[in-house]
Amino acid sequence: MKTFLTSILTEADYQPVRLLSLLRKIQSQYQHIPMEAIGILADALHIPRTQIIGVVEFYSFLHLTPQGRYDILISDSITDHMLDKENLLGYLSSVLKVNVGEVRADGLVSLNNTSCTGMCDQGPAGLVNGLPLTRLDRPRIDEIAALIEQQQAVSDWPGYLFAVSDNIHKAGLLLNTPIEKGTAIKSAFNRGLPATLQELDRSGLRGRGGAGFNTATKWRFCAEETAAQHYVVCNADEGEPGTFKDRVLLNSHADQVFEGMTLAAAIIGAKQGFLYLRGEYLHLYDKLQAVLQQRRADGLLGDNILELGLDFDIEICLGAGAYICGEESALIESLEGKPGIPRNRPPYPVTSGYLNQPTVVNNVETFLAAAKIAIQGGDWFAGFGTEKSAGSKILSICGDCAQPGIYEYPFGISIEQILADCGASDVLGVQIGGPSGTFISNKEFKRQLAFEDLATGGSFIVFNNSRNVLEIVQNFTHFFAHESCGFCTPCRVGTSLLKKQLDKIVDGHGSSGDVVELESLCQLVKSHSHCGLGQTAANPILTTLQRYPDLYAKRLKTIRYEPGFDLDGALEIARRMAHRNDAGAHLSQVED
Amino acid sequence: MTGTINIDGQNIPFEEGQTIIEAATAAGVYIPHLCHQPGYTPHGSCKLCTVKVNGRNCSACTFPAADGQTVINNSAEQELDRRRITQMLFVEGNHFCPSCEKSGNCQLQGVAYHLNMLDNHYPHFFENREMDASHPDILIDHNRCIFCNLCVRASQQKDGKNVFGIAGRGINKRLIVNSPSGQLKDSDIDINDSAVHICPTGALLIKRTGYQVPIGQRIYDHKHISEVALAQENDNGQD
Numbered sequence: 001m002k003t004f005l006t007s008i009l010t011e012a013d014y015q016p017v018r019l020l021s022l023l024r025k026i027q028s029q030y031q032h033i034p035m036e037a038i039g040i041l042a043d044a045l046h047i048p049r050t051q052i053i054g055v056v057e058f059y060s061f062l063h064l065t066p067q068g069r070y071d072i073l074i075s076d077s078i079t080d081h082m083l084d085k086e087n088l089l090g091y092l093s094s095v096l097k098v099n100v101g102e103v104r105a106d107g108l109v110s111l112n113n114t115s116c117t118g119m120c121d122q123g124p125a126g127l128v129n130g131l132p133l134t135r136l137d138r139p140r141i142d143e144i145a146a147l148i149e150q151q152q153a154v155s156d157w158p159g160y161l162f163a164v165s166d167n168i169h170k171a172g173l174l175l176n177t178p179i180e181k182g183t184a185i186k187s188a189f190n191r192g193l194p195a196t197l198q199e200l201d202r203s204g205l206r207g208r209g210g211a212g213f214n215t216a217t218k219w220r221f222c223a224e225e226t227a228a229q230h231y232v233v234c235n236a237d238e239g240e241p242g243t244f245k246d247r248v249l250l251n252s253h254a255d256q257v258f259e260g261m262t263l264a265a266a267i268i269g270a271k272q273g274f275l276y277l278r279g280e281y282l283h284l285y286d287k288l289q290a291v292l293q294q295r296r297a298d299g300l301l302g303d304n305i306l307e308l309g310l311d312f313d314i315e316i317c318l319g320a321g322a323y324i325c326g327e328e329s330a331l332i333e334s335l336e337g338k339p340g341i342p343r344n345r346p347p348y349p350v351t352s353g354y355l356n357q358p359t360v361v362n363n364v365e366t367f368l369a370a371a372k373i374a375i376q377g378g379d380w381f382a383g384f385g386t387e388k389s390a391g392s393k394i395l396s397i398c399g400d401c402a403q404p405g406i407y408e409y410p411f412g413i414s415i416e417q418i419l420a421d422c423g424a425s426d427v428l429g430v431q432i433g434g435p436s437g438t439f440i441s442n443k444e445f446k447r448q449l450a451f452e453d454l455a456t457g458g459s460f461i462v463f464n465n466s467r468n469v470l471e472i473v474q475n476f477t478h479f480f481a482h483e484s485c486g487f488c489t490p491c492r493v494g495t496s497l498l499k500k501q502l503d504k505i506v507d508g509h510g511s512s513g514d515v516v517e518l519e520s521l522c523q524l525v526k527s528h529s530h531c532g533l534g535q536t537a538a539n540p541i542l543t544t545l546q547r548y549p550d551l552y553a554k555r556l557k558t559i560r561y562e563p564g565f566d567l568d569g570a571l572e573i574a575r576r577m578a579h580r581n582d583a584g585a586h587l588s589q590v591e592d
Numbered sequence: 593m594t595g596t597i598n599i600d601g602q603n604i605p606f607e608e609g610q611t612i613i614e615a616a617t618a619a620g621v622y623i624p625h626l627c628h629q630p631g632y633t634p635h636g637s638c639k640l641c642t643v644k645v646n647g648r649n650c651s652a653c654t655f656p657a658a659d660g661q662t663v664i665n666n667s668a669e670q671e672l673d674r675r676r677i678t679q680m681l682f683v684e685g686n687h688f689c690p691s692c693e694k695s696g697n698c699q700l701q702g703v704a705y706h707l708n709m710l711d712n713h714y715p716h717f718f719e720n721r722e723m724d725a726s727h728p729d730i731l732i733d734h735n736r737c738i739f740c741n742l743c744v745r746a747s748q749q750k751d752g753k754n755v756f757g758i759a760g761r762g763i764n765k766r767l768i769v770n771s772p773s774g775q776l777k778d779s780d781i782d783i784n785d786s787a788v789h790i791c792p793t794g795a796l797l798i799k800r801t802g803y804q805v806p807i808g809q810r811i812y813d814h815k816h817i818s819e820v821a822l823a824q825e826n827d828n829g830q831d
Contacts, residue, residue, distance in 0.1 A: 035772075039772060048754035048757065048770045049770055049771075049772075050754060050756065050757025050759070050768050050769070050770045051757060053757065053759050053768055054757050054758060054759040054768070056759075057759040057760045057761065057764075057766075058759070058760070058761050322761070339761075344634065344636045344651070344654040346655075346656065481762065481763070482762065483761075483762070484761070484762040484763070485761055485762065486739070486760065486761050486762040486763065486764070486765040487637050488636070488637045488638070488639050489637065489638055489639050489640075489677050489680050489681060489684075489738075490639055490677060490680070492684070492739075492762060492763060492765065493680035493681070493683070493684045493714075493763065494680065495762070495763075496717070496762070496763040497680070497683075497714055497715075500715060524673060524676050524677075527649055527673070528639050528642055528649060528673060528677065529639075530636065530637070530639070530651075564715055
């Protein structure tokens, strides 16, 4: 172990900020993070072992106890459920002879659920040793089980098991005509960097991650900070269930994204950039490294880029299974080798980000758009979309539609039009912006996709009339409770209480008072949580309570109060011990 | 730069760099809090000190005071929200005040008194949390930890050590100890460390001191936490 650790530590230059990548390597070598390794790392990096354990326990893909040599995780996104995920998981569990959440006695295989893997257009999906398994069905599961029993190396498995399609069905102003390598940088320097920033301002581009902050303003704030270093970070941690557009952009348009980052670096004066790639997209890692390498060879990264006097390079950092790391300050913490806990603000990352230096963090799509704007100018971009939402939006559409995949529209497009294009019929409602966004009913399809009306980071999930709204809400609410970082009380405890309270109602143990309580808990979690996760975790409940109060009411008992536990069920052990099962050994839940 | 903020109708001066809670404390205005202590990096996790600043909820312990701010600290709505947040802390762990030796000296309990908390309101989690009684002089009862991070900060910032850390995610958070065995006895903690004395609940206790002052004669048995906090924290602030 010592030799292995020394080699990866040397590769990481003994930098504590690289802790997460070191732990990923140890996990893949030993299927867990052994205590011995923690001791060695703590000494070598001069950090407390508590920090290392804190990181291991924070990220879903890292473990203190050994996982199977074939570690299988099945995506628990609502769209996977709609594609029969639960039955397939049960089948997988039976053919592999391992319970969900456990490691098989021989240590060969482990099986568990994981949050959305970003393959909602080709699910049911999963991961084996970090690599994506798409379009799972029984024949594929049989094949996978056989490969595991034969102990075939994952690298030798047939490629089609791992095939990931782009599924671009509608290309708009960004996807239609990708830029030529280097042209955005050249245009920016030809025009002059301050003038290019003005063009960006004129374009009206707002961040594509969902929050929609003006991009030029962010870059200007960062550029105006005097500091030893500035950094550019590309947030490729799209973890919102139903979102997968960044996966496609990085797979097919990585050069343009990197060029957008280089442009930002030139404007804010950064020498170093990071692509924070979600752990679920491990399959893109080598390909993206190759793109970076090619750009270095082409003089588009490194020292004196295109002989314009610009020095800039990009490093890729992989996440390890934590939705919260999509929050920009949590992402920065993660980049620094720590648990992804959102920071207090102010200060904002533009003044104090990575290593407390001014940092621009933008979404993949934002950099893609910025590169194009640098060439075409601001007016070109502002000519599309609406007054407050310039340009286009790239959507990932999945759920009940004939053609799930990627669609690009100018802002202002109606929901109706999108549904027609993707082949959705008999629609009950649409989840816009993922679980943290809004659930709209089929009476609202005239509404528009725009910051003025329905904002979105890209997730668009269609549900038809065969779907159960409460099951959807349950899936989303469990997701947030699972992904809460646990830093602040209202989110840590509140999301778990929301889960309990919703389950009580959905499972038929609720009474009218429980809905009132659920709603007030939603408001508390929403208004008092530290970051966006907690502030939006109650949205699935709130938006559906508003639209479908009758669906909740139907689940309620008519009595005023219903306990949350099964009184008679709780006596089962006592009955078994007393060898009794007569009427006197049973209690009714409430007196009639 | 100095200036004035207005808290519940009262104009309060502040100095450059002060947070809202610092300005309030200096002016004798109590804002309930658990994870905040003067002299330590603000944490902002317990959220009890949430105040409305120009209409928006902010943590008073981390939010900088700025000239002309209108701050609402006391309203019926806020008192209810703070009570609910405190109740969340009570149901998350296992807090049995009558049998806890910290009773009467416990800030969590003191805040609950202050907020007129009469029940736990929410369903209990009944988490099975263990105790670490391995150290000869110091005890950790994980049942009472509220993840305020004060022992972590005190150990790093005052004691120059790294005895504690918080690990886990979401509701599975836990306090961990920096030693090869994970036990307190194998760490470099000392009974005189600030970290040992800072716990606002009964999670970190010093052995054999529990009943030296009888229950009924302890701090919050007689004094309101607002009074105690303002007196102590102003003293500390002048260090």
